Amino acid sequence: MTPPNDPESGGSQTLERGLAVLVELSRHPDGLNTSQVAAATGLHRSVAHRLLVSLHRTGFAARDDEGRYAVGPAVPGLIGDTGPSLRTVAEPVLHRLARRLDATASLVEAIGTAAVTTVVAEPPTDGPLFWYRKGSRDPLDHGSGGLATLASGPPRASEPDRVQAIREAGYVITHGEVNVGAHGVAAPLPGWPVRAAINVVTSDPDLAERAVPHVREAAAAIGTPNDHH
Structure with missing residues (x-):
């Protein structure tokens, strides 16, 4: 042999x-x-x-x-009997959110040391947008998506001080931390095998403020894996 x-x-x-x-x-x-x-x-x-x-x-x-x-977090997706994946659950919720807010909505996951965009939902109109393509990588330690992603998991010694406040509030708003002129609002998605968050990016700071209850509602709709078995 x-x-x-x-x-x-x-x-x-x-x-x-x-x-x-x-x-x-x-x-x-x-x-x-x-x-x-x-x-x-x-x-x-x-x-x-x-x-x-x-x-x-x-x-x-x-x-x-x-x-x-x-x-x-990449391993559970290879197993067929674990129930719906986070991406499968999140996609229709994100598309509803993008239509409601007329802004780009995405799912962000912590992969390695980066906040990676894994699902993108674009709004139906052709207004000014911040385009986020699938696979985009941003820092975990600043910007709405990365910070909310960190906040979806238990506290870590190396996390920025403001992550605990985001964990308690259930959302974060940032202004121009990753892209100049971009305003982001994100909500953590605790309970999944991967640290993850919903992220909405817009050029309109007022829209970011108005988006908070809608983003939190979308996060609640995604829930946890136990909600989808």
């Missing part, structure tokens, strides 16, 4: 090692540091580190402030 790592087998040793790391993380919900992953998989620490960085960057691993890694 041809060994699985033999070049003639046509397999990828790096992929196999990465999957071995992911399997090991799945066995330890409380997380493992790099040295523990290396010991559990028999990999050199530098190899384990590179694999963990790649898994974290792509959302297949999550990393806490103490450097411990656990299974990341």
Whole structure:
């Protein structure tokens, strides 16, 4: 029998090692540091580190402030029996919100160290818009989408001081923190496997203020995974 790592087998040793790391993380919900992953998989620490960085960057691993890694938010979407995904639940809600406010609405998720736009709903009219394409990456530590995304999860030692206030209020309004002239209002979406938020971006500061109850209502409509089983 041809060994699985033999070049003639046509397999990828790096992929196999990465999957071995992911399997090991799945066995330890409380997380493992790099040295523990290396010991559990028999990999050199530098190899384990590179694999963990790649898994974290792509959302297949999550990393806490103490450097411990656990299974990341991209993994549940690969499993077919977990109920509707956040993106599936959020999309119709976002389209209703965009029509109601006549502004761009999006779903933002924390993937690695970035706030990534994963669903976009554009309004029906052709007025001045801030276009957010799917896959756009913004900082997590400023801007409405990133801050609300952080606030959707439990407190972390490294989070900006204002995140706790956002967590308690259930929304945040920002002005020009990521894009000049952009006003954002966002609401955290707690309870999902990934840190996430609804984000509305507009050039009209008055609209951002008026949007707050509508954005919070949309977040409530999305709810938690338990609401959709």
